[in-house]
Amino acid sequence: MKRLCFVLASLLAAVPFVATDAGAGKKDDTLVWATDRDNPIADPFYLNTRELVVIGHHVWDTLVIIDPKNSEIKPLLATKWTWVNPTTLEFELRKGVKFHSGKEMDAEDVAYTLNHVANKDNAIANFALLNWIKSAEVIDAGKVRINLNRTFPPAIANLAGIGFIMQKGHYDAAPVKPDGKKDFGAVPANGTGPYKVVEVKPGEHILMEKNAAYFKDGFKGEPKISKIRFRSIKDSNTRTAELMTGAIDWIWDVPKDQAERMQANPNIKVENAKTLRVSFLAFDTQGTSGSKLFADKRVRQAINHAIDRESITKNLVGPASVVVHAACHPDQFGCSSDVTKYAYDPAKAKALLKEAGVAEGTEFDLYAYRDREYTEAVIGDLVKVGLKPKLNYMQFTAWLENTRKGKTPAAHGTWGSNSVPDVSAITAHYFLHGPDDLVKDPEVKKLIEEADSQLDPDKRKAVWQKALALIAAEAYWAPIFSYAKYYAFSKDLDFTPTSDEIPQFFAAKWK
């Protein structure tokens, strides 16, 4: 027995404890926000997660920034910008902006960063958003020129979204991996933004501290909260529990039922805000999946009529969700809602199916990956008009592989446009004959290409309208709704959600 106790005691003696926890909340002037994802580095170019886009906008600055209130482009590191011609952009830079390292930001840094990201070999994670950059050159210390490899009207919007400016030579310090390539993502963060990174601890947190030297007259204003700590907490129940105890101050992506219950808690504020993510059904019009069902336009139109979008939006998604009719988000530039709108009409849907010769109880495979309850609501509506969709619910990677190989007769997809408030970020992605285009309509392609060669916003809008009208008339998609997000945060926090899903903690303060 003594021996057994000895064994137990030695097991316990091996337990290591290290205390590093920072505080949370108003009393510690530390805003702790948590999501389910671990972010082991802070560099948004080398890990494609929403959290790092958010951290990116706190630690770095972009040349310009989009005001999520009205989708207008506002100055940030650049004070002025002009299209010299359709493939040349020039930016005049703000003076007196300093990196966290103390060095003043100038045109050399901007050109260095843009040339780094434009180089395919440097493999930034979101290359497709910046691959229109051919090169960047310094005109003088306060002026930089970007040469485009093609006309690309959303260029400025994309720079505003993820064009974070690094200090010249930043990636020179990258450690070399055993395969001889440089590990760019491992370089410690150094930006010009309102917060600087103090510590990155994989599996635990990214700790940021107020940058007291941040320029006060810019869009982001002066940061107010001393410390921001990002924590990764996998389990949504645990996140909720921690919010209730005050160990964390801010969470999002709260499930609707939990959000509604949390509203009763006097210490927590719950808000529902819109996002750019759109939910839609995409059909295999080419018959590559082996099913010819959706080659018939009337079947696609019938499905459009069968889905009760209003009900899904109102009862399942949340108050900030809106019904979507065009193949884009209504808030995106160029997204016209002046297209065929398929009203909820099960009788008409049935008639169309009958006309197309589709028998009652016809089965087809429906592939989905994201919110199962939304897909099930759609299936419920389709069953009501006599169709029998079979749900294939899977991980995103498997879903994407199946759709890209053309194996999905119908796919329930969602797209967040990487927060770019421009129609081409979604519609061009799905209809410009890329790997996610299940339709490959040459007419649509021609219109999109024509639209995106227009620099004049009004002309561009007009051509986009034609493309979107054609997509809707052909019912290539059944657009359903836009996502809405539930945010829950401490009552002490003065915070306003934005539709670009980039929470502005730099503007937040304690009440």
Add this chain to the structure above:
Amino acid sequence: MLAFTVKRLGIALLVALTVSLVTFSMIYVSGDPAIAIAGEGARAQDIEAIRKFYGFDRPILEQYLTWLGGALQGDFGRSYTLRQPVADVIFARLPVTMALGALAIAFALVLAIPLGVLAAVRPNSIADRFALTVAVVGQAMPTFWFALTLILWLGVYWRLLPITGSSSWQNFVMPAIALGYYVTPAIMRLTRAGVLEVLSSDYIRTARAKGLRPMTVLFKHALRNAIIPVVSLAAVQFGFMLGGSIVIETIFQINGLGYLAWESIQRKDLPTMQAIVLSLSVIYVLLTLFADLLNAFLDPRLRVT
């Protein structure tokens, strides 16, 4: 004895190799790792670039052999997402998981052995029924649900313990209880059966006949022999806990090996997943070996043979 040990080690090595080969192939069956690394917003170009960058375009066998070659020299490669050598990551997180496992097994033993003894001394009494209830509940209740219940009462309502993190000993109380309770039933029932059996043996009768106090008979003579199979079971359960702590570490956000495994699976971080599976299977094999040695330490009779 030496031949036996060598044979056991050889089998262990083969087990580890097989495990690594099977996981390596399973990772590819579950989807394209390049898509997983690129993330949801990525486009075809990004994914292609990543595929080339990480060498996923090479034949699978070649990728496996390259990895195996490195692993044999103690080089498990670099984690795709953590940007550190995998060996460093594992050595940093293993102690946390070991601590959790040790606390959990300690909790299980402290709860299960007295209950088991009590149940054996008074079979079919109220105490026995109570012990049986504890066992049935422990076996039937899902770990994650029990964990959430603990969080709700001890963390949210009563505010006695911190919910997440691994910075103080308080952080380990709830996870250790949640994890340990799951193995309590098995240990308790084995203790009960062992003590019952021993109590009816001849030498116990002799001890009683000598006029020894009942407590002395029970603890000094009966339990010492009854406990031996429990020790092997506990060692094996400890191995299970290291692997099974994935759920608990995820719920309580403990930055250990289980959480790392979960993260790596989600990110398709192949080198990390490989190394975790390999280290866990090696630990498991070592633990079974350790259980035998521990038995010998506790029971002098075994040392002779």
